[in-house]
Amino acid sequence: MFLFFVMLQINALGQHTLERHLSGAVLTNTVNRIDDWRLEKKNEWKKAIQALSILEKSHIMKVAEDANLFTWPSLLATKYLEYKTDGNRTRYEDDINTRRSIVSHLVIGELVEGKGRFIPQIINGLWLMMEESTWVSPAHIVVQKSGIGLPDPLDDYIDLGAGRVAADLAMVYLLLGDELNQISPMITKKLKDVLQSRILNPYLVRDDFWWMALQSNNMVNNWNIWINTNVLKVALLVEEDASRLKMIIQKLAHSADKFIDSYAEDGACEEGPSYWLHAGGELGQMLLWLEDVSDGEVTFKEEHKLFNIGNYILNSHIYRNRYINFADAEAIQVPYPAKIWAYGTLYNDDNLKAYASYLTTLKSPSMSLGTVQDFLMHASIYNELSNHRKDFIAPQFHFYESLGQATMRSLNKKGNLFLATIGSNNGVSHNHNDVGSYMLYLDSTPVLIDVGVGTYTKETFSRNRYTLWNMQSQWHNLPIINGIQQKDGRSYHAEDVEYITNNETAQYRVNVAKAYPKEAAVQSWMRTIKMHAGNNEIRVEEQYQLEEFKKPQSISFISKIKPQLVKDGFFLQLDNGKKVFINFERETVTFSLENKEIEDPRLIKVWGGMLYKMNVLIKSMELRNQVIYKIIAN
Template sequence: MRKYILILLVMCGGVLSMQATESKDLLKKAVSKAELKDLLIRDQEWVPYPDYQDRAGWEALTADFKGELIHNGEEFLDYAWQVVELSDFLEYERSGNRNIMQDPFGANNNAMMALVLAELAEGKGRFLDQIMNGTWLACEMTTWVLSAHLPAYQTNKRSVPDPNEFTIDLTAGDLGSFYSWVYYFFKAEFDKVSPIIATRLRQNLQERILDVYMNRSDFWWQAFDLQPGGLVNNWNPWCNSNVLLTFLLLENDPDKLTDGVYRTLISADEFVNYTHEDGACEEGPSYWGHAAGKMYDYLDILYLATGGKVSIFDAPIIKNMGEYIARSYVGDGWVVNFADASARGGGEASVIYRYGKSVDSPLMRQFAAYLFERNEREHHIPRGRDIFRALESIRLAEGLEQTRAALPEFNHTWYPETEFCYLKNEAGFFFAAKGGYNNESHNHNDVGSFSLYYQNTPFFIDVGVGTYTRKTFSSERYDIWTMQSNYHNLPLINGVAQKNGREYRSKDVQFDPKQSSFSLDISGAYPEAAGVKTWRRTYELEADKLLIEDDFQLETAAEPNTLHFLTWSEPEITADGTVRLQRDGKTLILTYAAKQFKPEVEKIDVDDVRLTRVWGETVYRFSLVATKVEKRGRYRLAIGVE
């Protein structure tokens, strides 16, 4: 019955958010706690990789990658381990700079990853001293939590690490699973030097991860006490997948293992509950690998640890969550980006391939093969601190390499609950727009905004987000220009921009695949001060152009409305009612009624490295300022090929 209700809602154009908070509870329905205890494979017998001492096994597993792995590790044989000083933590409080602490911390963790994989591949002990050095240093650290995350979880509300209060964030979770693998693979080798090394590491993992996870329920990402309207984002599967691995690699008491694994299962269920049935990632492609991708890792680990007996890979929502990353790819490395997501990147080929294999999605497998051919053939193994992903990429490499590469083929993709719409045509246009509400994870005030690509080149853009600072996730977030609707492709109504908050949302959303059109009333995304009754924005993609229409009614008309557009290329006002945009040898023309608007162009100097890596040092805001102040009206624009 639920299927037919959803179809009816979509056909009528009304989209409810019921699916986002519906208690699907797929994991809890798949297995009870008592059943889980019987199904969990004991004593790490589920691990699909050879023991460290099994050199023949490692020779076979790493045959095609051994040289690369050893070379990467050799770069760190003389690595000078960096001390993260107290002042590095304090810098977040003093200036808002996170990187002062994160850079040396990350450098150490990256070194450890390369050293561990090199030693597993070579097996001669050359890298063990450095691995022990890095392990000892990690145990010496007061916390594995980032300076930016400590205040939310420590009683002192400071970025000063409290040695008496361990907490779990993204990085602490990563290092929990990372060092659990180190313990699993190298305990016997460490013991040959001194039993204290492995004993100390095991104690750290118990105190920092296992005990904390079992004794605390107040981490927001656990979602154990999720309130109506509460948010669950990538933190949930990211942390839970790491905690799950830590339990499975360390805990051999059947009751304690079952308690820990089942507790992660209850928490991870809330991420699937929160996610819309259509599977779209509201955080955007940049976060997919940490959101749906990490949820997949969680499910894959659980599948391995139960010999395939606990699985929800046949659930449509799980497949939808995976295929989102393929459908959001524009071409030439560009992706559809909303919110804090970047317009470039999104998803590792090996993760997408594994996911597609588990949910039986040829679309994902072929897309993964495309990314592998385009980006990763020379650097197949993921860098960073995720040993599980790295080893899985090696284990399944042959299947990926033998898969036919292909991009998804579609004219439209419609996510009815998340309210994302993608339209493509044979002329080379790729259009993307969104509805939704202004309290989504990594939210920007962007209800009704759109992006437009022509032959894989962005012309009308969503700039994304700059380098994270203290301000990014604070009450001052919407003081940042990239977060504001004025710097998205949206109207300024009566001089008033959109407002952040769950109540500020789209209304009467409609999608017509036959007409290649997407329309919605965005008036609800603006505060009362905008004085707007209705503002219906309609997009229609024709064979050679995109049509945009704004039909509005205002309660009051105090100031001229302004239509803002963010562009990558400099707008050239060439004649009355005509604007030319040129980029990469391609040209688009925007036309409008000259009598209705006065055009303005603002050059925006970009000096944030996170943005300059994508857009260079300049983007532009092109604005059409209405020549009349009126309570009712209609604006029509077209964007087409010259």
């Protein structure tokens, strides 16, 4: 089995951000006061839950009452094996996620009502979870020494799911331990035992989990901070041995620093906004917990890079629930407001708090009940979050140099054109071959799109990833050069990336030639995108120099709206009647339209059942040439 993980490079020098803040007496004092902190946390959470609105409580009770009627199906070994046999991971994960959600709904209902009504079903769910052979996903068990298949009982591994489950169980242990003990003390005894044996013990003794990044040539992505944050929660809530707790925090700081070091100073998340929730979003939770448990001895307010990591999600927002979705990011999402509020709190940034508060208006009731920890995260700040101002400000023009990610907003009264670019390399985490591509919106409507990722299967994270059509550059808004597409890998990258802005214009330039293999025979392909906000117009220049001419050059334009041809161009008409015209210089190109029927349910949910690719074929056979087109909204 070929294990495919594309991860972020680690900064070899290392800034030791967490280790600097958690050294010496600070860590000792933190560990020494852990019992007092746990009692404070328990009381704080319970008080916050009781202060929730009537609307939220009534919704919670309805969900909990439905969960109380649930019958618990078995988790089948044959379903776990499906990932090995046919590449499907979702059928088992659907079953396991249903079980997790039901337990969360019951626990949250009991925390709200406090009458013991849900305790019997909670015990049933907890016991089943503790009896599971593994908490590791079938798609992630591939790293065990015995390889893909059923979990090896002698090879404990910690993956994303295991960490997430463990953190929830640790919170149940703290908040409902007394109630569970009234039924049987064996429940909490077993809870503590499985958290030690499946999480804390292997975390302490193993250094070979790739996501820890503790060995030479290890690399890191969102797994590092997501799992480390959950391990921190488990340790702080459950571990009673002071020396072990101290060792866990020290190791955790060393490992999580690798995640921080992998980011550029601008804080850009190369995995995209939806993965920010599990990357920068989880880092924010770790920072909050460390500040809280240290009783103010630890503060990260002077760490501006960490603030930049938190601010990335706002700068990637388009409109309402629409986000930049390069790589495997999702075009439609509502980020969890509490994770954004965390950075507003850490850095006393009122704009981030306003943005987090705004996001609560996109869901009603606004609280997530999928995990206990997400619920508690929100409950702790519920009133502040709900009542804060919601008029946040997103920058009109913004640029992340480390990713070549530029954003431009026309803010024009006739319609707000939004354009985002990407210009990094084709070896980023969750990569698509998209160097130099862009997406275009008018108001809230996607006009030229990044298709994004479909349902995850075994192929998604394998050597066959780039056989999937939506990973390929021909299904991005990019040129096909001499009939050749872009190639995957960090060596296929952008060059000469530049972003210049003034009051009314923004210009982005990128040379995409190095993103193509040598077969493309291209010396330079300079794409220049200039937005004139006042005119609500974008001008694009495609200037190229070939080594030889093999096939006609073409440019792909991907849309969910069917393009309609006009003289020297085409237009896309939105449902509200507005039109976006893409006009080329006279008689320099020809056009052909390709339909793409969508079968993947994840993509259908975002784009519907049909996508369109307008292939714009450049007539010129010259080695040096320039094609210019304008994008005009009216």
